[in-house]
Amino acid sequence: MDSLNTYLFIAAILFSLGLFGVITRRNGVAVLMGIELILNAANLNFLAFAKYGGMNIVGHIFALFVIIMAAAEAAVALAIIINIYNNFRTINIDDVRELQQ
C-alpha cells in the first residue's frame, strides 16, 4: 500500500465517522464534534495531496484556513449552544422544538 492511499483511506474513514456522528448523535456538542471530524478529514486530504502530489504550499495554506474557520465556527456554535442551554435547560437537539415541524 503506497503512502498517499493510506492517508486518503484514513481521511475517508474519518469523514464517514464524522458523518455517522452528525446523523446519530442528539447531543449538540457531540454533533459539533462530528462536524470537526469531517473538517479534519478534509484537512488530512489537503495535506496528503500537498505532500505526495507535489503541490506543497497551496495544500498547507488551505489546511491552515480551514483550521481558522473551524475555530471561528466552533466559537459561534458553542455560544449558540450555551444560549440554548440557558433558555431550554438542555442541549439535546431533539428537545429544542419550538417551531412547527
Add this chain to the structure above:
Amino acid sequence: MNNLQSLSLYWPELILTVTVLVTIIADLFYSAKESGKTALWVLGGLVLTYLAIRLQDSTIVTTLFMENLAFDPYASFFKTLIILATVFVIFISQRTSELDGYRTGEYYALLAIMVFGMFLMVSAIDLIMVYLAIEIVSISSFILAGYLRNDLRSNEASLKYVIYGAFSSGIMLFGLSIVFGLAGSTKFFAIQEAMWNLEGSADFAFTLATIFILAGFGYKISAVPFHFWTPDVYEGSPTSITAYLSVAPKAAGFALIIRFFNQVFGDGASFMDPSLTTYTELPWPQLLAVLAVITMTLGNLVAMQQNNIKRMLAYSSIAHAGYMLMALPTLSSQGVYAVMIYLVMYLFMNLGAFFVVIYVKSQGGGETFDDFSGLGWKIPIVGIVMTIFMISLTGIPPTAGFIGKFYIFAAVINSGPQLYWLAIVGGINSVISLYYYMRVVKVMFFEGKSSESVIVPPFAVLLILMALAIPTVIFGIYWVPIANWVSKSLVLFTQVI
C-alpha cells in the same frame, strides 16, 4: 494582476471593511437606546461602496490578487444587487418591533460583514476563496438568525442553522479537497485544464466530489435536498433577517454556482454559444435539472400545507430557487441572463412580501393566516400591496414576477427539445403555487369581518412599501432598463479551452 495593482480595483471591498470597523467602534459611543444609529454608518458605507463600484471602469475584465478574485461586470452586477437588498433590509429593520429591547449595533455591523462575504462569493475564482467567502457569510448569518437571544424560536433557528450550515460546508470542503487532489490546483482555470486531461478512471471521484460541492452550494440557495434548515430558520429568525437571507445570500449563491460550473465544467465559452456545451462526461446538467425539479415541486407542495405565512414564504423561496435552477442546465448565456433578471425581480417582490409580514406583526398581529384575515379592509393599502406581491410571486402578468419567469421558460425551451419536460414541470409548478399565494389574498379580502375603522400606515412604512411595490409593477410593464443592465453585465472573466 499582482497584489499591489489589484488594490486599485478593490476599492468597494476596502470601503466595506472600513465601514465594518467604523460601525463597531461607533457603536461603543452609543448608549443601548441609541445603538440603532449605527445603521446610518452602515448606510453611508454602502452608498460609498456603491459609488466606488459605479466609478470603476466597466470595460476592465481581469483577475485580482494572483487569480484569487475575478473582476468583471458580472461581479459588479451582483455586488450592486446585494447592496440594494441590504439597503432595503436596513430600512425594513428600522420598522420591525422584534428588535425592540436589543442592542442593534452588532446587528448592522454583521449585516455589513455579510455584504463583504457575498462580494467575495460573487467574484471568487479560487477554491480557498470560495470556502472562505461561504464561511464568512454563513458564520455572520448564524449569529443574525439567533439575534433575539431571549426568544426561544430564534434560539432554535440559530441552532439548526449552525448545525446544518457547518455540516454542509464540511461536506463541501471534503469535495473541494478531492477536486484539489485530482486537479492539483485550487484555481478554477487550472482545474478546468486538468479536467480536460483527466483520465476516464477519475470520473467517478470527480462526480462524487461534485455532488459533495453541490451540498455546500445547494445549502446556500436552499435547494432540495439541502433545504432542511430553510423553513425552521426562516420562521424563527427575526423577520428582517429572514427577508435578507431569502434574497441576498441566494443571489450570491447563484452567482457562485454559475461561475463555478461555467468555468470548471463548461468550456468557458458557453456564454457566446447558446447551445449545450460541456466537454466532460459528467452528467451535471442532468444533475442540476433533477435538482431543479425536486426543489420546486417539494417547495410548492409543502408550501400549500402551511398555516404560518413566514413558513409559507420560506417554502415559496425554496420553490423560487427551483425555478432559477431550471435555467442552469441550459448552459447558455440565455439561461444565465434569465437567472440574473429573475434575481432582480425576485428581490423586490420577496422583500415586499416579508415587509408586509413585519408590518402586520408590529401592528399587534401575528404571522399566521388567521392574523391576516380581513386585513384588506382593516389596512387597505397593505392589503393591495400584498396582493401585488402575491400576484408577482405567482408570475402573473403584468408584474415583475411574470417577466422573470418568462425569461426562464424561454431559456429552457430555446435550448432544445431535450429540456421540454423541464419547462412542463415548471409550468405545472407555477399553477400549484397559484393556490397558496391566492390563499393569502382570499384570507385578506374575503374572510374575517370588515372593520369600520381604517388604519393608514405611517409615512415611512408607506415609503418602503411603495419603493418595493412600484418596481414590482413597473418592471412587469417596462423592463427594458433591467434587461439592458443585465445584458451589459453578462461578461465573465473566463478562459476558453
